[in-house]
Amino acid sequence: MIPPSPNTGKPGGAKEYASTFIATTYDLASQARTSRRWTDWRELLSADLPARWNNAQIKLITGLASDPTVRDGLLSAVIDADELVSRGRWVNTAKLVADEFPDLVATRLAEVSSQGGDDHNRPNRRSVGARATLSSRIARRLAKPVRQ
CATH class of the missing domain: 1.10.1240 (Methyltransferase, Methionine Synthase (B12-binding Domains); Chain A, domain 1)
Incomplete structure (x- = not known):
């Protein structure tokens, strides 16, 4: 898990770490997907997440676009x-x-x-x-x- 920055509370690592975190959540935690209403990649890309998570969303969906x-x-x-x-x-x-x-x-x-x-x-x-x-x-x- 990516520790939040002590100054901002936002993801502290590179956007690659954040996208990996989202990917892991997306793949492994169906309850999290259900509670966030992430039934597919469209819902994840459309989700309004806190600042700096946009890059993680974009990077993850870009990776999924190999499909x-x-x-x-x-x-x-x-x-x-x-x-x-x-x-x-x-x-x-x-x-x-x-x-x-x-x-x-x-x-x-x-x-x-x-x-x-x-x-x-x-x-x-x-x-x-x-x-x-x-x-x-x-x-x-x-x-x-x-x-x-």
Whole structure:
């Protein structure tokens, strides 16, 4: 367990230790998950935890995004911006996932852009902002043929 800092009462170690703590809690303590209403990764990422725990949440979910189901769910939620959630943690997590999987994120963004849409399917402002953020995040990491 991570001892809290005597000055702040917040996690005293690096964010890696905090994310490990959350992961251990998530994996082993079903009662804690139930009491916190963490039924899946979405609930954990949306949970309002004390300051400095945001980084641990983001790092943990970024690690869980190695699972294609988690990664696809995260990218869909951020790119489509169809869920009313705290966007900061979600977009920051998607940015780290984009660092790990730039080609996949580029493909997802291209698919969404090519879909077009009528008045009912137009992207909202949050969706456009998230797409622009992810596009600029992956632009330098992509191989030249993918960028074109």
